[in-house]
Amino acid sequence: MIQPEHQTTLTEKLGQSGLRATRQRELIYGLLLEQRDHPTADEVYARAKQEMPSISLATVYNCLETLVGCHLVKQVNFERQPTRFCPNLHEHAHFHDEKTGRVYDIDLDDRTLAKLRTVLPEGFEPRAVEINFRGVAAPAKKRATRSATAAR
Amino acid sequence: MIQPEHQTTLTEKLGQSGLRATRQRELIYGLLLEQRDHPTADEVYARAKQEMPSISLATVYNCLETLVGCHLVKQVNFERQPTRFCPNLHEHAHFHDEKTGRVYDIDLDDRTLAKLRTVLPEGFEPRAVEINFRGVAAPAKKRATRSATAAR
DNA sequence: TCGATATTTGGATTCATTCCAAAAACCCAC
DNA sequence: GTGGGTTTTTGGAATGAATCCAAATATCGA
Ligand SMILES: [Mn+2]
Ligand SMILES: [Mn+2]
Ligand SMILES: [Zn+2]
Ligand SMILES: [Zn+2]
Numbered sequence: 001m002i003q004p005e006h007q008t009t010l011t012e013k014l015g016q017s018g019l020r021a022t023r024q025r026e027l028i029y030g031l032l033l034e035q036r037d038h039p040t041a042d043e044v045y046a047r048a049k050q051e052m053p054s055i056s057l058a059t060v061y062n063c064l065e066t067l068v069g070c071h072l073v074k075q076v077n078f079e080r081q082p083t084r085f086c087p088n089l090h091e092h093a094h095f096h097d098e099k100t101g102r103v104y105d106i107d108l109d110d111r112t113l114a115k116l117r118t119v120l121p122e123g124f125e126p127r128a129v130e131i132n133f134r135g136v137a138a139p140a141k142k143r144a145t146r147s148a149t150a151a152r
Numbered sequence: 153m154i155q156p157e158h159q160t161t162l163t164e165k166l167g168q169s170g171l172r173a174t175r176q177r178e179l180i181y182g183l184l185l186e187q188r189d190h191p192t193a194d195e196v197y198a199r200a201k202q203e204m205p206s207i208s209l210a211t212v213y214n215c216l217e218t219l220v221g222c223h224l225v226k227q228v229n230f231e232r233q234p235t236r237f238c239p240n241l242h243e244h245a246h247f248h249d250e251k252t253g254r255v256y257d258i259d260l261d262d263r264t265l266a267k268l269r270t271v272l273p274e275g276f277e278p279r280a281v282e283i284n285f286r287g288v289a290a291p292a293k294k295r296a297t298r299s300a301t302a303a304r
Numbered sequence: 305t306c307g308a309t310a311t312t313t314g315g316a317t318t319c320a321t322t323c324c325a326a327a328a329a330c331c332c333a334c
Numbered sequence: 335g336t337g338g339g340t341t342t343t344t345g346g347a348a349t350g351a352a353t354c355c356a357a358a359t360a361t362c363g364a
Contacts, residue, residue, distance in 0.1 A: 019342095020329095020331085020341065020342075022329080022330085022341090022343085023329095024343075041320080041321085042320085054343095055343090055344090056343070056344045056345065057345090058322090058343075058345070058346090059342085059344065061320095061321070062342080062343075062344095063343095075231075077229060077232065079227075080235065080351085080352080082319090082320060082321090083320085083321090093271065095272065095276055104276070106271055106272060106273075106276075107271065108271055111267075112267055112268060112270070112271055115263075115264055115267050115268075116264060116268065116283075119245060119258055119259065119260055119261070120247065120258060120285065121258075123290030124258075124285070124287065124289050124290070125290070126287040127286055127288070128287070129283065129284070129285050129286075130282070130283070130285075130286070131268075131281065131283050132282040133276070133278040133280070133281050133282075134278065134279055134280045134281075134282070135276065135278040135279040135280070137275055138275030139275075170310090171310080171311095172309095172310065172311075172360090172361060174310090174311065174312085174360080174361080175360090176311080177311095192351090193351080194351085206312095206313090207312085207313090208313045208314065209313095210312075210314070210315090210353090210354095211311080211312055211313065213353080214311080214312075214313095215312095232320085232321080232351095233351095234351060234352090306363105306364085307362100307363100307364090308361105308362095308364105309360105309361080309363105310359100310360080310362095311358105311360065311361080312360080313355105313356100313358075313359090314355100314356105315354100315355085315356105316353105316355080317352100317354065317355090318351100318354085319350100319351100319352095320350100320351100321348105321349080322347105322348080322349070323347080323348065323349085324344105324345100324346090324348090325344100325345105325347105326345100327342105327344075327345105328341105328342080328343070328344085329340105329341080329342070329343080330339105330340080330341070331338100331339095331340085331341095332337105332340100333337090333339105334335100334336085334337085334338105
């Protein structure tokens, strides 16, 4: 299910933290890579159960937390909604379509990122930036081939 | 407590939605304006009780929701932490000091905002942007006089 | 002042997430 | 390969911010 290249990445990154590459962790990481649509823990749970009916919700939460901790996955929050998970490690923004609920990855070029950092007064040392757009996205057409990729 | 000018704003904005300017709403709006430090509902509740010991937490939540609905106050979320409230209506970003927990308002110039919008592919119509920095801020000195204003 | 309407209130409820302690899986040394 | 120390998984209980509810109050125009 999970590609050998990612398999290696997973094992390595986990190993670096003294953690094991378990069947559950592989499954969940694989699911996130396979369908890069920013699912919630519950959605991941539903998908995981299809492959491994015995998996528990607690394990899904544990695995996701572990993957985030190893920087294999990022978490995304919109307002107070359930946390979503994203395997796109590029520095990117998110667009949340309030009509459909879909989440889109938005690439950020270095130029814009650099510009953005200039808003911080001296003494502010950012370790991360989070940029979330909220609005409506026109029905996808040739969009998937552009820089933004559809997601649920 | 609340300045007459803000009093008017409050009554007007509420009135536009067919809502009443109650004692509780005035108090809470006044508290947010007075100490612009992005307090949580609980913190607002604690402050409110000092002025009005009979006020209930439910009312604080109700009032905050109403103020947000009337665009008199904005809400800010960091990760999964309790929602914070901000009376700064300028389009601005936030800096969350993960060491101290303090939240700083960061002004955004139109130039940067315009640049930021260019990252969106055609068809994406943003109705709001949310920009949150997370990191550490050097101990305040002459910072308060700059564009970023300290907050808890 | 009266009555219709809006608001407040305390308590119960929700629900995503975290915690817990027992069972299972893993891995290395022997 | 087996045993034993360690990690991980698991189901269920607990947490806590936020929401819901229905009864009591307050508000405001007529
Ligand atoms: Mn990319
Ligand atoms: Mn300003
Ligand atoms: Zn993403
Ligand atoms: Zn603010």
